[in-house]
Amino acid sequence: MVTRSHSGNVASARHLVQTTALAVAIVFLLVGVLGFIPGVTTDYxxxxFAGxxxxxxxxxxxxxxxxxxIVHLLFGAAGLAMARTVSGARLYLVGGGAVYLVLWLYGMVVGQDTAANFVPLNPADDWLHLFLGLGMIALGLLTTRRSVARR
Structure with missing residues (x-):
């Protein structure tokens, strides 16, 4: 996306999908940091480490x-890097949303008290992953709808 400033100079502007991916990435970074803060995280x-x-x-x-x-922090860092381009931002949102849908399915299938629950996940996490996955995919598709339609 390109815009013209008042002086007529061409300046690049951030595409909506990039801004959206950046916002999602910042939320993941915030969640990752908050997870290490006693009080915000109960029974700290x-x-x-895992399990x-x-x-x-x-x-x-x-x-x-x-x-x-750590996974939240890495996912947020990946989002910051991928939000630099329109295609990267779209991939972050749609691909990341798909990962969260798989994680939701994993949480629904794996017992909470089994060694396979290494992340760990509880029912609140599972349902958050469903809504997060659907939301990220929707954001990735809806914020690039016009761009894709033009091509």
Missing amino acids: DSMT HHSDAKLLGVFEVSVLHN
Whole structure:
């Protein structure tokens, strides 16, 4: 997307999908950081590196571990990098949304007290992953709808 300034100079502007991907990435970074803050994360002293034995809960609702928080930070960092281009931002939102839908399915199938629940996940996480996956895919598609239609 290109816009003209008042002086007539051509300046590049951020495409809506890039701004959206950047906002989502910042939220992931924020969630990753908040997961390491006692008080914001309840039962912080019970947090484990990985596995379903962690009783720490972000905002008292979403089960987290050190690994879970690191994944949020990495996912946010990936979003910052991918938001630099329209195609990267769209891929981040649509591809990331698909990953979260797979994670939702994984959470629905895997028992909460099994070794396979290594992230860890609880029912609140599972439903958040469903809505997050659907939302990210919708944002990726809707914010690039006009761009794709023009091509």
